[in-house]
Amino acid sequence: MEYTFLQQYWWFIVSLLGGLLVFLMFVQGANTMIFPIGRTEEERSLIVNSTGRKWEFTFTTLVTFGGAFFASFPLFYSTSFGGAYWLWVLILISFVFQAVSYEFQTRAGNILGRNTFRVFLVINGYLGPFLIGTAVATFFTGADFLVDKNAIGDGLSPVISRWGNGWHGLEAVADIWNVFLGLAVVFLAQVLGSLYMINNIDDRTLSGRLRKSLPVSAVLFLVFFLTFMVRILTGQGYAVADGKVFLEPFKYWHNLVQMPVVLAVFLIAVVAVLYGIIKTVVCSGYRKGIWWTGAGTVLAVLSVFLLAGYNGTAYYPSTADMQCSLTIANSCSSLFTLKTMTYVSFIIPFVLAYIAYAWWSMDRRKITGKELAATDDKY
Amino acid sequence: MTEAALIDWSRAQFALTACYHWLFVPLTLGLAVIMAVMESVYVVRKDEFWKKTARFWQKIFGINFAVGIATGIILEFEFGTNWSNYSWFVGDIFGAPLAIEGILAFFMEATFVAVMFFGWDKVSKRFHLASTWLTGIGASISALWILVANGWMQHPVGMEFNPDTVRHEMTDFWAVVTNPVAVTKFFHSVLSGWMTGAVFVIGVSCWYLLRKREQRFARTSIRVASIVGIVGALAVMFTGDSSAVHVAKYQPMKLAAAEGLENGGTRAPFSIVPGIEIPGMLSILATHDIDGYVPGINDLLDGYVTPEGVVGLSAEARKERGDIALDAFRAYRENRDSDPQAAAEARKVLEENVEYFGYGYIRDKEELVPPVGMVYWPFRLMVGLGCFLLLMMAVVLWLELKGRIVKHRWLHWVAVFSIPLVYIAGQCGWIVAEVGRQPWAIQDLLPVSAAVSSLSVGSVITTFCIFVAVFTLFLAIEIRIMLKAIAKGPQAEEQTR
Numbered sequence: 001m002e003y004t005f006l007q008q009y010w011w012f013i014v015s016l017l018g019g020l021l022v023f024l025m026f027v028q029g030a031n032t033m034i035f036p037i038g039r040t041e042e043e044r045s046l047i048v049n050s051t052g053r054k055w056e057f058t059f060t061t062l063v064t065f066g067g068a069f070f071a072s073f074p075l076f077y078s079t080s081f082g083g084a085y086w087l088w089v090l091i092l093i094s095f096v097f098q099a100v101s102y103e104f105q106t107r108a109g110n111i112l113g114r115n116t117f118r119v120f121l122v123i124n125g126y127l128g129p130f131l132i133g134t135a136v137a138t139f140f141t142g143a144d145f146l147v148d149k150n151a152i153g154d155g156l157s158p159v160i161s162r163w164g165n166g167w168h169g170l171e172a173v174a175d176i177w178n179v180f181l182g183l184a185v186v187f188l189a190q191v192l193g194s195l196y197m198i199n200n201i202d203d204r205t206l207s208g209r210l211r212k213s214l215p216v217s218a219v220l221f222l223v224f225f226l227t228f229m230v231r232i233l234t235g236q237g238y239a240v241a242d243g244k245v246f247l248e249p250f251k252y253w254h255n256l257v258q259m260p261v262v263l264a265v266f267l268i269a270v271v272a273v274l275y276g277i278i279k280t281v282v283c284s285g286y287r288k289g290i291w292w293t294g295a296g297t298v299l300a301v302l303s304v305f306l307l308a309g310y311n312g313t314a315y316y317p318s319t320a321d322m323q324c325s326l327t328i329a330n331s332c333s334s335l336f337t338l339k340t341m342t343y344v345s346f347i348i349p350f351v352l353a354y355i356a357y358a359w360w361s362m363d364r365r366k367i368t369g370k371e372l373a374a375t376d377d378k379y
Numbered sequence: 380m381t382e383a384a385l386i387d388w389s390r391a392q393f394a395l396t397a398c399y400h401w402l403f404v405p406l407t408l409g410l411a412v413i414m415a416v417m418e419s420v421y422v423v424r425k426d427e428f429w430k431k432t433a434r435f436w437q438k439i440f441g442i443n444f445a446v447g448i449a450t451g452i453i454l455e456f457e458f459g460t461n462w463s464n465y466s467w468f469v470g471d472i473f474g475a476p477l478a479i480e481g482i483l484a485f486f487m488e489a490t491f492v493a494v495m496f497f498g499w500d501k502v503s504k505r506f507h508l509a510s511t512w513l514t515g516i517g518a519s520i521s522a523l524w525i526l527v528a529n530g531w532m533q534h535p536v537g538m539e540f541n542p543d544t545v546r547h548e549m550t551d552f553w554a555v556v557t558n559p560v561a562v563t564k565f566f567h568s569v570l571s572g573w574m575t576g577a578v579f580v581i582g583v584s585c586w587y588l589l590r591k592r593e594q595r596f597a598r599t600s601i602r603v604a605s606i607v608g609i610v611g612a613l614a615v616m617f618t619g620d621s622s623a624v625h626v627a628k629y630q631p632m633k634l635a636a637a638e639g640l641e642n643g644g645t646r647a648p649f650s651i652v653p654g655i656e657i658p659g660m661l662s663i664l665a666t667h668d669i670d671g672y673v674p675g676i677n678d679l680l681d682g683y684v685t686p687e688g689v690v691g692l693s694a695e696a697r698k699e700r701g702d703i704a705l706d707a708f709r710a711y712r713e714n715r716d717s718d719p720q721a722a723a724e725a726r727k728v729l730e731e732n733v734e735y736f737g738y739g740y741i742r743d744k745e746e747l748v749p750p751v752g753m754v755y756w757p758f759r760l761m762v763g764l765g766c767f768l769l770l771m772m773a774v775v776l777w778l779e780l781k782g783r784i785v786k787h788r789w790l791h792w793v794a795v796f797s798i799p800l801v802y803i804a805g806q807c808g809w810i811v812a813e814v815g816r817q818p819w820a821i822q823d824l825l826p827v828s829a830a831v832s833s834l835s836v837g838s839v840i841t842t843f844c845i846f847v848a849v850f851t852l853f854l855a856i857e858i859r860i861m862l863k864a865i866a867k868g869p870q871a872e873e874q875t876r
Contacts, residue, residue: 078467082460107864354490
């Protein structure tokens with residue numbers, strides 16, 4: 001009982017981190033707009049410096065998401081990272097280029113020149129959210145892997161998790177539904193990026209352009225996201241009962257109906273996301289959309305993850321052998337480790353509190369062109 | 380069968396990432412302390428000069444910091460991408476420190492580094508100072524948890540094997556955290572970072588003295604850095620001594636390789652270079668007793684008995700116990716659903732032999748000997764350079780306190796050329812630690828051949844080449860930007876508009 005609770009608790013924490021990560025990808029979304037929205041050097045500098053003071057949160061959340069997944073569901077970490085090798089390597093490389101691009105872009109002697117580093121930011125802005133969205137979609141569409149724990153007894157080739165094809169994760173991009181979620185995350189990141197910049201930067205021209213482009217990203221996001229959700233909710237899902245995995249029609253729809261709290265969270269999330277967007281588009285002076293849409297995003301992603309993992313569902317289905325699918329019960333850490341990590345997780349509110357305080361202290365005054373012109377403390 | 384090339388390339392990739400990561404991390408750890416001390420003086424004395432001094436080193440810190448983050452994320456995920464079996468087999472223990480590192484340390488660094496860089500005009504002096512310290516503390520806490528993880532691989536404690544889940548499971552968190560190997564490793568590594576930061580600051584400052592510029596800035600920086608560096612160096616020596624005792628106890632093959640000791644015994648000599656030895660010194664270092672027994676490579680392979688009667692099993696005997704453990708594991712898995720009694724018996728045999736589990740994967744006893752030259756020489760370089768750098772910093776501090784530092788141009792050159800040396804020393808330390816423990820991913824429990832992911836060699840070679848190119852590019856850019864920033868100096872405007 002306690003073990004089951006802790007598995008669910010940790011799936012919740014991982015899901016929450018996933019939600020926070022997608023919200024924080026406003027950094028990536030904003031970076032896709034460096035060139036089309038920022039037309040002068042001053043405008044581009046404003047965009048880069050606005051996201052440049054937040055990118056480390058996104059990056060750290062990505063790392064912590066990985067670390068928390070490792071600690072709580074190590075079989076996913078070993079199976080997916082070792083198997084979908086190229087998918088994860090590409091995600092990492094795009095983030096690695098992003099990490100150095102802020103610091104290096106305006107420094108004298110940076111060899112590649114300012115715009116090259118900004119192009120790296122743009123590439124990460126598209127590729128990061130797209131590939132992460134694609135990877136998350138495989139929680140529903142499945143992946144081509146086998147797990148055989150007996151293999152460790154094979155002295156010559158003791159490999160527990162094997163990938164079923166030589167593409168090692170790249171095949172995920174060939175599945176149209178994975179691509180749909182990937183694109184949905186790209187456009188959601190753009191929506192969040194626009195709302196964040198509207199809030200964070202004091203510049204009428206930029207704000208005007210952002211408000212104009214926002215509905216386009218929002219509509220594209222909704223089209224891709226809702227199509228993906230309709231496909232998931234009306235299609236078959238991987239259910240688990242008595243340790244056996246089987247296909248169940250309308251599995252995720254059933255999950256939604258059978259877990260009214262998740263349904264409620266999902267609906268509240270959708271309303272919050274839309275409210276933030278619509279109010280920003282309609283009211284020209286309104287700047288707080290990021291908080292509504294951001295909170296909605298966290299809740300939406302959270303509920304999508306919960307749909308994938310709770311209520312007797314295999315969160316990482318194997319298309320090679322259904323019985324190898326990962327569930328929160330068969331892939332998690334031991335009771336002792338989950339318990340220990342649970343004590344550690346009580347620190348999270350404290351961490352969030354100091355982040356909020358530091359964020360508030362730094363953002364009390366919005367970024368302006370004047371400020372950037374007067375300071376050396378910038379990218 | 381797992382291909383040898385796959386294992387080698389996977390190891391090469393991990394080594395590459397770790398070596399590059401350790402180019403950037405020690406400077407972060409060391410500069411963090413130095414600039415925080417400088418900013419503290421500014422806040423206390425309210426002297427703008429100290430603010431300018433601290434800010435210059437913070438700029439340098441910033442250039443270096445991002446690349447450390449970039450290489451670090453790859454390192455964390457490589458446990459999963461390239462060492463998939465490892466990640467399941469010990470993920471129950473190993474994952475926790477990584478997650479705690481993220482929650483406790485990375486957010487602290489990420490939050491306060493932004494305040495430190497951009498908050499000078501936005502937050503109060505005290506909040507800014509706290510942020511500078513917290514950035515450094517965050518980096519050190521991060522080092523703590525990753526070294527707890529690394530220490531556990533060298534000396535696994537606080538766990539037991541569960542044949543039902545086919546992994547080691549944590550049973551004692553405090554044993555993992557207070558693992559003596561981890562504690563020593565933490566202080567040894569972090570304080571070597573202080574040395575790196577200090578030698579870097581002294582070297583750059585001496586370059587200014589050579590150029591006859593920024594004299595007050597340079598001398599002040601030298602004063603702060605050499606004190607931090609000497610404290611670091613002394614602590615590194617002290618923890619290095621504890622480290623030797625731990626290695627002798629838990630990883631005797633690593634010690635034998637580091638010493639090139641073929642045949643051991645009591646009053647074992649310490650080799651300075653081949654042919655020059657100090658009699659009995661190795662016994663003193665390894666056991667704190669001149670009559671202490673230190674086994675050599677042949678003793679460890681053929682088996683030995685110490686004068687106190689402690690028996691060291693031969694490699695063949697260990698392999699035999701490993702084979703028994705693997706056989707028992709297979710028998711347990713085959714029978715656990717059908718024949719509970721046979722399963723219980725197999726489990727008992729497994730438990731009796733589980734400490735040799737990893738030896739079941741070893742085909743030839745020669746695999747148990749790490750490449751001696753790659754451990755022996757880096758160890759000598761590390762120790763030799765460490766002593767030289769301590770001496771250099773002591774001389775620099777002494778002359779600075781006497782007010783004569785400016786005159787001694789030869790010393791300025793020595794200090795400038797010490798910068799690459801401190802990096803070589805740090806790299807050598809990790810080579811000794813990691814090459815010396817081969818073939819083990821986890822000491823005695825899992826060799827690298829059984830830890831590796833099932834990938835094509837081509838994939839790993841490709842990512843290896845990509846990482847070589849990317850990291851080298853980043854390093855080249857970082858060095859060039861740093862040189863430009865240093866050339867412009869603390870007084871100048873650094874950024875291009």
